Amino acid sequence: MRFRIKDLKEFLDSSKINWLKIVETLNKKSFESYLKKEYLEVEILPNRFSDSGNIRGLAKEISLVSDIRFKDLKFKLHKVKNQSKEKLKLEIKTKELEYYSGRLILDIENKPSPKWLKDFLNFYKINSINFLVDLSNYVMIKIGAPLHIFDFDKINDKKIIVRDAKEGESFVSLKNNKFVLSQDDIVISDNQRILALAGIQGGKYAEVDLKTKNIFVESAVFNNFNIYRTSRKLNLITDSSYRFERRVSIKNSQLALDYFCYLVEKELKGKVIFDEYIYQQEKKKPEFINLRLNNLFNYTSLNVNHKDVLSILKKLNCRIIKDNKTSLVIQPPNDRLDLALEVDLIEEIIRLIGYDSINPTYPLQFNYPKEDFYLLFYDYLRNLLAQLNFTEILSYSFIDDNDIVNFKNLFKFKPIEIVNPNSNIYKFYRPFIFINLLKGVAKNLSFYNWLENKEFKFFEIGKIAFYEKNEINELSSLALVISLDNIEKNYLKIKGLLKTLFEDLGIENYQFNVLEHKNYEFEFISEILIDNKKTGYLLMPTYNLLKKYNIEQSVVIAELNLNFLINNFFKEKRFKTIFQFPAIFRDVSLVVPIYFRTNELEKEIRNICRDILERLEIIDIYYINDQEKSITFHLVFRNKKKTLRDEEINELMDNLIKFFKDKFNIKLR
Amino acid sequence: MKEQLDNILKEAQDSYYHIKNLKDLENFRIKFLGRNGLLASLSSKFKDFPLEVRKEIGQYFNFVKEEINNLYLSKKEFLITQKKIFFDLSHPGEKIEKGRIHLISKEILKIKKIxxxxxxxxxxxxxxxxEKENFDLLNIPPNHPSRDLWDTFWINKKEYLLRTHTSAHQVEYLLKYKPPVKFIVIGKVYRHEATDQRHEMQFHQIEGVSVGLQSNLSELKSVFQIFFENYFNKKIEIVFRNSYFPFTEPSLEVDISCVICKGKGCSLCKKSGYLEIAGAGMIHPYVLQQAKININKYYGYAFGIGLERIIMLKFNIPDVRLFHSMDLRFINQF
Incomplete structure (x- = not known):
C-alpha cells in the first residue's frame, strides 16, 4: 500500500523526519518498505492490515519503532436531538455480525468534492463520486474501517435489517451487476429490498447522490470468514471486502463513525442525531495473555530484562494485569487484533528489540540423520544412468488432452485433472513421465537440427499419479527414452540398457511380454515383468504417432515403477566367488530362416550346454538374402570345479550342431 | 667392462631418436647388433675374465643386448606401420559421449550432505x-485471506491439491519422528502463477524443521550461516527481518549478504547489499499441537528455501524457466 508522506505527517509529532531511516527501520522491524518521491510504498503484512493498513495505523507503527511521537486526531462532535418524527428501526437477524453501529445525519448539503479530497482519493486509487461518498472513503483510508452510507429517504419503511440472505435471492450492485445469493451471505435490507451486500458493496436502491439530504451511516464489523467466502464466491473484491477479510477492530470502527460524522457536520452542514444505533454480539471477556519471561530466552537465547519488557509493553499500550517478575498477565490493546497468544507478544517484543541482536549458537542437540530410501535410490539410478551415457531431463509434471488420446491404450486408470490449469497444455498431472521426454526429444531435435548424428538418450526420475478406485495413487517412476534414426539399433540399445540396469540391481528373472494391440500407434507395446510382476512398459511409437510430436526419427521408450524396485531390489551387493579355472570359448554361426527368433536359439543352446555355459553373446547378425540370416554366437564355457578340456567342448559343440540340424534343419555357416 | 656396455646402451638410445627411415634402421642394426657390431666385438673379450666375473658380465651383456634389440624392434614396427598408413598425430581425439545428471539433482545432493x-x-x-495437510494443519483455515498467499492448483478430487510448499509435511514427519528431531523435506512444489524469468509454476523447495529443547532463532541463525557459507563457499552474513506466515510466530524473512558484492551493493542485490533468500520462524504452537507435541516442553523453528533461487545465484542463471526446459543447451553446461 502507498502512503503519502504529507498524510503520515499529520499523525507524527515531529517537524523533521528522516524518512530514509524510517524506511530502514520499518524494513527490519515491521514491513518491507520503499521510499519513493513524496510517498512510502509499504507491504503491510496480512495479520497487521487491520491496524496498520491505514494512515493513522501506519503512523502509529512508525512511532512504535522510532522515537517520533504519535499525534492522534482531535475533533469534537456536536450531536442534536432528533426533531423529526421519522425514526429508524434497526433489526439484527444474523449471527455473522460482531458489531454494528449507525447514525442519522440530516439536512446535509451534498455537493461535488473539493480539489484536496479529489487529489487524496486519486492518490489512493479511489474514484471520486460526491462529497458524502468521498468523505466515507477518506475516513476508510485514514482510519481503516469501511463505512457505508444509505440515503435515509430511500429506505422503505425506515427499517434497516441486517440478515442472512435467502437462497436464490438477488442483489443489484451500484454498477448494475446482478448477483444471486445464498444463505451464507449477509445483506443489509429494508423491509422489501436488499440495500447492500454487507461489507462488500452497496446497492442501487438507497444510493447516495447529489440530491441526498438525509443519510444513515453504518460502521460495522462483519465476520471476516463470511466476507471472504462471499467475496470469492461472487468474485467481487472491493476495498471494503479486502479490509473486512483482514478484520476491522471495533475500536477503529467507532472512531471512523465519529470522525465521519464530524466531517459531514463540518464540511456539509449536516446535523448529527444524538441517538446512536448500536448492536454488539455478546461482549467477549477481554483476552488476557500470560507471558513467561523465560520464553523470551528460550526463543532467542537473548537475556531480556524485566525492565525492558515492561517499557516495550508500555509503548505497545498493553495493560499489565499481573506481574510477578518471571511472568506477566497482559491485556493487549484492543486495536491490535493480531495479539492473541503468548507467541504473538514474544514476536512483538523480539522484533522491537531487533532481530539483529540475536547471535548464532551452534546446534548442540545431536540427531543421527537418516535419509529417505527413495532419495538414496534416485541418486543411485542417476549415477548409474549417467555412467551409461544417459542425460537427466527435468520436465513439467503435466500433460494435455492430446497426450491422453495418443496414449489411451496405456491409460487403464483415470488421470488426475487440474481444475484450474495454467494453460490447456498443463491440464493433467502426468500418469507417465515418458510423454514429456518425447516432447524433450522433439525440442532438442529442433535445437540441434545441424547435428550429423542425432542420437538422444534421456531419463527422468519423478512422481506420477492417477486414480485407482477413486483414490490417488502416487508413485515414483523412471522413464528412459532413446531416439536415433535406426529402429532396430534403437530397440536393441534399450534392451541392452535394461539388461545392464537389471543386472546391477541383481534382477535375474525379467521378461518382456508383448501385448496384443489393435491400433496403429505403436510398433509394439511390451509389459516388463520382474519376478512375474508387472513393473513397467517397453514400447515403440509408430512414425505416425511420432509425427504428432514433431519427431521424424525412431524413438523407443521404457518406464519403470520404482516403488516395486526399491522394495524388492535396492540392496547392498554381496561378494561372489571369482572362479580360478580357465575358460574356453567357441564362435558358432547358424544359418536360419529370416523369421526365426533369436531367443528360441538362445533357449536351446542354454538348454544343451547347461551349467558350464558361462556367457552367451551374439556378435554378428548377417542377412544372407531375403530368406535366410546367419547369427554368430560367442560362447564362453567354464567349469567351476576343474579345468575344462578342449575335447569336452568339441564334443558338446558337435552335439549342439547335430541337435539344430535334426530339430530345425539348421546348418552351420 | 660394465662401463663399456653402459656406454654402448647409451649410444644406442641416443641414436634411436635419429632413425628416420628403414635405411637408418639397418645401419643401427649393423652397428650395434651385427656380426661385427659393437656388442659382438665386446663378447669376444669374455674369455679373458675369471669364471665368476664372466657369469656376472654375461648376464649384464644379455640385458643390454635385449634392450637394444627391443629398441630396434619397436622402431621397426613403427616405421613399417607408418609406411602403410600415415598416422596423423594432429588428428582430434575421438568424441567420447558423456551422460549427465541435471544441475538440480547435483545441487540437491550437495544440499542434502550439508x-x-x-x-x-x-x-x-x-x-x-x-487441503488439510497443505493448509488447515498449518494454521491456514478455509475462507481466510492468508490462503491467498499461495496460488493453488486444485485437482478433480475434493479437498486435494498439488502441494504449494513442502511445509505440507511438517505435521506428518513430526508425528512420525517425535521430538527432538531435525529434518528437511526437499522436492517439487506447484504454484498457479503466471510464469516469467523469476516465477515458475513448478519449482523445488527445501523445508527445514527442528523441534527440540533449544531449537530457537539463535540456532536457526547459525544453521543458516553454516548452510549458506557451505553452499556458496563464501563468508556470509545472515539478517532476519520481520514477516508473517500463519504457521510461524515470530515469522521472518531471511536475507544473506550479497554473494557477488559481499554487502557493498551491486546490480544483483539492487544496491541493497543483501539478497532475500528464505522464509523462516518459530513454529506456531497451533502447528506443534497438531503434531501432538507438548508445547510447554518443546519448541522449534522451520524454514523454507527456494532451490532454484539459490542455484540461480550460485551459477548466475538468468531465467528460472531454464530448469524445466529440457533444453540440452542448458543441461549440458553443468
Missing amino acids: FSNLGFNIEEGRELVS
Whole structure:
C-alpha cells in the first residue's frame, strides 16, 4: 500500500523526519518498505492490515519503532436531538455480525468534492463520486474501517435489517451487476429490498447522490470468514471486502463513525442525531495473555530484562494485569487484533528489540540423520544412468488432452485433472513421465537440427499419479527414452540398457511380454515383468504417432515403477566367488530362416550346454538374402570345479550342431 | 667392462631418436647388433675374465643386448606401420559421449550432505496432498485471506491439491519422528502463477524443521550461516527481518549478504547489499499441537528455501524457466 508522506505527517509529532531511516527501520522491524518521491510504498503484512493498513495505523507503527511521537486526531462532535418524527428501526437477524453501529445525519448539503479530497482519493486509487461518498472513503483510508452510507429517504419503511440472505435471492450492485445469493451471505435490507451486500458493496436502491439530504451511516464489523467466502464466491473484491477479510477492530470502527460524522457536520452542514444505533454480539471477556519471561530466552537465547519488557509493553499500550517478575498477565490493546497468544507478544517484543541482536549458537542437540530410501535410490539410478551415457531431463509434471488420446491404450486408470490449469497444455498431472521426454526429444531435435548424428538418450526420475478406485495413487517412476534414426539399433540399445540396469540391481528373472494391440500407434507395446510382476512398459511409437510430436526419427521408450524396485531390489551387493579355472570359448554361426527368433536359439543352446555355459553373446547378425540370416554366437564355457578340456567342448559343440540340424534343419555357416 | 656396455646402451638410445627411415634402421642394426657390431666385438673379450666375473658380465651383456634389440624392434614396427598408413598425430581425439545428471539433482545432493552433517533427516514427501495437510494443519483455515498467499492448483478430487510448499509435511514427519528431531523435506512444489524469468509454476523447495529443547532463532541463525557459507563457499552474513506466515510466530524473512558484492551493493542485490533468500520462524504452537507435541516442553523453528533461487545465484542463471526446459543447451553446461 502507498502512503503519502504529507498524510503520515499529520499523525507524527515531529517537524523533521528522516524518512530514509524510517524506511530502514520499518524494513527490519515491521514491513518491507520503499521510499519513493513524496510517498512510502509499504507491504503491510496480512495479520497487521487491520491496524496498520491505514494512515493513522501506519503512523502509529512508525512511532512504535522510532522515537517520533504519535499525534492522534482531535475533533469534537456536536450531536442534536432528533426533531423529526421519522425514526429508524434497526433489526439484527444474523449471527455473522460482531458489531454494528449507525447514525442519522440530516439536512446535509451534498455537493461535488473539493480539489484536496479529489487529489487524496486519486492518490489512493479511489474514484471520486460526491462529497458524502468521498468523505466515507477518506475516513476508510485514514482510519481503516469501511463505512457505508444509505440515503435515509430511500429506505422503505425506515427499517434497516441486517440478515442472512435467502437462497436464490438477488442483489443489484451500484454498477448494475446482478448477483444471486445464498444463505451464507449477509445483506443489509429494508423491509422489501436488499440495500447492500454487507461489507462488500452497496446497492442501487438507497444510493447516495447529489440530491441526498438525509443519510444513515453504518460502521460495522462483519465476520471476516463470511466476507471472504462471499467475496470469492461472487468474485467481487472491493476495498471494503479486502479490509473486512483482514478484520476491522471495533475500536477503529467507532472512531471512523465519529470522525465521519464530524466531517459531514463540518464540511456539509449536516446535523448529527444524538441517538446512536448500536448492536454488539455478546461482549467477549477481554483476552488476557500470560507471558513467561523465560520464553523470551528460550526463543532467542537473548537475556531480556524485566525492565525492558515492561517499557516495550508500555509503548505497545498493553495493560499489565499481573506481574510477578518471571511472568506477566497482559491485556493487549484492543486495536491490535493480531495479539492473541503468548507467541504473538514474544514476536512483538523480539522484533522491537531487533532481530539483529540475536547471535548464532551452534546446534548442540545431536540427531543421527537418516535419509529417505527413495532419495538414496534416485541418486543411485542417476549415477548409474549417467555412467551409461544417459542425460537427466527435468520436465513439467503435466500433460494435455492430446497426450491422453495418443496414449489411451496405456491409460487403464483415470488421470488426475487440474481444475484450474495454467494453460490447456498443463491440464493433467502426468500418469507417465515418458510423454514429456518425447516432447524433450522433439525440442532438442529442433535445437540441434545441424547435428550429423542425432542420437538422444534421456531419463527422468519423478512422481506420477492417477486414480485407482477413486483414490490417488502416487508413485515414483523412471522413464528412459532413446531416439536415433535406426529402429532396430534403437530397440536393441534399450534392451541392452535394461539388461545392464537389471543386472546391477541383481534382477535375474525379467521378461518382456508383448501385448496384443489393435491400433496403429505403436510398433509394439511390451509389459516388463520382474519376478512375474508387472513393473513397467517397453514400447515403440509408430512414425505416425511420432509425427504428432514433431519427431521424424525412431524413438523407443521404457518406464519403470520404482516403488516395486526399491522394495524388492535396492540392496547392498554381496561378494561372489571369482572362479580360478580357465575358460574356453567357441564362435558358432547358424544359418536360419529370416523369421526365426533369436531367443528360441538362445533357449536351446542354454538348454544343451547347461551349467558350464558361462556367457552367451551374439556378435554378428548377417542377412544372407531375403530368406535366410546367419547369427554368430560367442560362447564362453567354464567349469567351476576343474579345468575344462578342449575335447569336452568339441564334443558338446558337435552335439549342439547335430541337435539344430535334426530339430530345425539348421546348418552351420 | 660394465662401463663399456653402459656406454654402448647409451649410444644406442641416443641414436634411436635419429632413425628416420628403414635405411637408418639397418645401419643401427649393423652397428650395434651385427656380426661385427659393437656388442659382438665386446663378447669376444669374455674369455679373458675369471669364471665368476664372466657369469656376472654375461648376464649384464644379455640385458643390454635385449634392450637394444627391443629398441630396434619397436622402431621397426613403427616405421613399417607408418609406411602403410600415415598416422596423423594432429588428428582430434575421438568424441567420447558423456551422460549427465541435471544441475538440480547435483545441487540437491550437495544440499542434502550439508544438512545431513548438521543432523537433519532427509525426506521427500508426496506431491499430491490434502487441503488439510497443505493448509488447515498449518494454521491456514478455509475462507481466510492468508490462503491467498499461495496460488493453488486444485485437482478433480475434493479437498486435494498439488502441494504449494513442502511445509505440507511438517505435521506428518513430526508425528512420525517425535521430538527432538531435525529434518528437511526437499522436492517439487506447484504454484498457479503466471510464469516469467523469476516465477515458475513448478519449482523445488527445501523445508527445514527442528523441534527440540533449544531449537530457537539463535540456532536457526547459525544453521543458516553454516548452510549458506557451505553452499556458496563464501563468508556470509545472515539478517532476519520481520514477516508473517500463519504457521510461524515470530515469522521472518531471511536475507544473506550479497554473494557477488559481499554487502557493498551491486546490480544483483539492487544496491541493497543483501539478497532475500528464505522464509523462516518459530513454529506456531497451533502447528506443534497438531503434531501432538507438548508445547510447554518443546519448541522449534522451520524454514523454507527456494532451490532454484539459490542455484540461480550460485551459477548466475538468468531465467528460472531454464530448469524445466529440457533444453540440452542448458543441461549440458553443468
